[in-house]
Amino acid sequence: xxxxxxxxxxxxxxxxxxxxxxxxxxxxxxxxxxxxxxxxxxxxxxxxxxxxxxxxxxxxxxxxxxxxxxxxxxxxxxxxxxxxxxxxxxxxxxxxxxxxxxxxxxxxxxxxxxxxxxxxxxxxxxxxxxxxxxxxxxxxxxxxxxxxxxxxxxxxxxxxxxxxxxxxxxxxxxxxxxxxxxxxxxxxxxxxxxxxxxxxxxxxxxxxxxxxxxxxxxxxxxxxxxxxxxxxxxxxxxxxxxxxxxxxxxxxxxxxxxxxxxxxxxxxxxxxxxxxxxxxxxxxxxxxxxxx
Numbered sequence: 001x002x003x004x005x006x007x008x009x010x011x012x013x014x015x016x017x018x019x020x021x022x023x024x025x026x027x028x029x030x031x032x033x034x035x036x037x038x039x040x041x042x043x044x045x046x047x048x049x050x051x052x053x054x055x056x057x058x059x060x061x062x063x064x065x066x067x068x069x070x071x072x073x074x075x076x077x078x079x080x081x082x083x084x085x086x087x088x089x090x091x092x093x094x095x096x097x098x099x100x101x102x103x104x105x106x107x108x109x110x111x112x113x114x115x116x117x118x119x120x121x122x123x124x125x126x127x128x129x130x131x132x133x134x135x136x137x138x139x140x141x142x143x144x145x146x147x148x149x150x151x152x153x154x155x156x157x158x159x160x161x162x163x164x165x166x167x168x169x170x171x172x173x174x175x176x177x178x179x180x181x182x183x184x185x186x187x188x189x190x191x192x193x194x195x196x197x198x199x200x201x202x203x204x205x206x207x208x209x210x211x212x213x214x215x216x217x218x219x220x221x222x223x224x225x226x227x228x229x230x231x232x233x234x235x236x237x238x239x240x241x242x243x244x245x246x247x248x249x250x251x252x253x254x255x256x257x258x259x260x261x262x263x264x265x266x267x268x269x270x271x272x273x274x275x276x277x278x279x280x281x282x283x284x285x286x287x288x289x290x291x292x
Contacts, residue, residue, distance in 0.1 A: 034222055035065045035189075043214070053219040055193040057083075057090060059210045064192030067224075071096070072186040072234050074226020075153045075250045080110075081218040082119060084144035087112025089197030089208030092217045096152060096187040102129040104182035106152050106159055110143065111200045112215075119143050120272070123161055125171045127180040133287075135169050136273035137266065147220060155251050156183050167255060167263040168270075174289040186229035193217045225250055 030050035037044040040063025043056040055063045076096065083090050090112040097105040105126035110119055121137045141148065151162040159182070161169040173181040193215065197208040227236035236251070255263060267274075275281065276290035 031219070031222060034069070034224075035067055037063070037065045039064050039192075051220060055092070055191065055217045055219075057193045057195060057215040058213040059195075062192060062194035064190065064194075066191075067189035069224070069226075070186035070188050070229040071154075071224065071226040072229045073155050073183075073236070073251060074224055075151065075253075076189060076226060077149055077151045077221070077223040078189075078191075078219055079147040079149050079221040080143070081145075081147045082110050082143045083112055083193070083215040083217050086115045086209050086212050087119070087144070087215060088114050088201040088206040089195055090193065090215050091196040091200050092191070092193050094150060094191045095189075096154070097126075097190055098182075098185035098187045100185075104128070104185045104187060105131070106154060106161075106182065106187070108150055108152075108161070111196075113201055114206060121163075121168075123169055125159060125182070127182050130180070132275065133171070133289075134273060134275050135271060137168055137270045138272060139163065140266075140270060147218070149221070153250055153253060154182070155253060156181075157252070158254065160253075160255065166266060167259050168266045170255060170263065172289070172292050174292040177288045177292065179287075179289045179292075186234075189222075189224075191219065 031046050031053045032050040035046070035053065037046070040055070040061060043058070043061060043063035044054070044065055046053050053065065055065070057063065078094065080092070080094065082092055092110040092112075093107070095105055095107040095109070097103060103126060105124070107122070107124040107126075109122040109124075111122055113119060118138045121139060123135050123137075124131050125133045149162075149164050151160075151165075153160040153162065157173050159169075159171040160167050173183070175181050195208055197206070198204045201207075227234045229235075276286045278286075
């Protein structure tokens with residue numbers, strides 16, 4: 001009996017890491033558990049047992065989803081594959097946002113284009129309802145050919161946008177010089193695919209070609225290392241046990257020297273618009289956070 005019991009214990013010990021690993025993957029990767037489809041009348045679908053989410057746009061309507069959880073600081077990753085072919089007029093929006101008239105928001109928006117022309121990755125940061133902090137980029141790959149990881153790291157000191165682990169933008173906390181920073185309002189993750197041919201492609205000059213519809217954007221491998229917000233309290237509050245070293249790392253993370261060099265490389269070679277250098281828009285000089 002002792003031998004049989006020992007054998008069972010050994011088998012259980014061998015299986016336990018596999019079972020734990022499976023549970024972690026299922027919790028992180030299952031889109032059914034993390035998101036609610038909010039609009040689109042059947043144009044949005046969660047497929048493959050929660051491994052894949054697709055949004056569709058046709059002439060009648062687009063579609064969208066939002067996260068079940070609210071977050072107050074975190075590192076949010078999602079893999080996207082954007083609308084292929086002639087995507088002019090379409091916008092795939094992927095962002096964090098709070099509610100109310102003085103909302104906070106951290107935006108990725110992907111502006112479609114004619115076949116063969118590059119997508120424009122549009123970023124913006126809203127704090128206390130004020131945005132107008134746009135930076136736009138081309139990408140160094142075709143974002144429609146495969147999935148790529150788009151990440152937002154948001155902590156009390158800074159917001160870092162990254163693509164496949166390469167930082168493309170940093171927005172620092174400049175409260176010391178009077179610039180509000182998103183740090184008090186919990187935000188949900190949102191995404192939508194919609195028609196914006198009145199402005200998106202060359203200022204609205206290129207219209208959506210509905211003969212190409214339905215347009216489809218795809219999502220997978222969502223991951224949130226984040227402080228969730230529920231019933232007015234954060235999962236990272238001081239009343240909970242001290243955060244893990246992994247959580248601590250993103251709560252205080254900043255760009256190291258190698259990451260700063262990659263950021264400079266992206267901004268030198270792929271940035272196509274920076275509000276900080278738009279003298280026509282800001283003739284009296286750039287906003288204060290630009291020099292922070």
